[in-house]
Amino acid sequence: MLFTLIKNELIKLMKKSKTWIVFALFAAFIAVTIFAQYRSDKNMRVWSSPEKQLEMAQDNLNYYNEELELNKDTDVNPEYITYLQEAIENSKAQIENCETCTKYFQHFGACYKAEP
Numbered sequence: 001m002l003f004t005l006i007k008n009e010l011i012k013l014m015k016k017s018k019t020w021i022v023f024a025l026f027a028a029f030i031a032v033t034i035f036a037q038y039r040s041d042k043n044m045r046v047w048s049s050p051e052k053q054l055e056m057a058q059d060n061l062n063y064y065n066e067e068l069e070l071n072k073d074t075d076v077n078p079e080y081i082t083y084l085q086e087a088i089e090n091s092k093a094q095i096e097n098c099e100t101c102t103k104y105f106q107h108f109g110a111c112y113k114a115e116p
Contacts, residue, residue, distance in 0.1 A: 061091035
């Protein structure tokens, strides 16, 4: 008796077009969410790879060196020059660290290759 009532209510519910629209919207939402997570994961793998970290550290070092050369002979705040010199030292240390990590991962094969 109860099973028959539930079955009849489900049949009535499935005949309504509004139900199918809600199902379709829910499925589309799930598909968009899955795709967004996939793209986010792919992007995270690329940006957190040792090769990309090394590239970004070298770009930072180049920027700081250029900035220091541009501002060395001008009337810039001396604290800014000191900041740039410290940033250059930190970038060099970061590059050393990234190179060490890259060599370690390549030696032991533990490094995953990031998808382009």
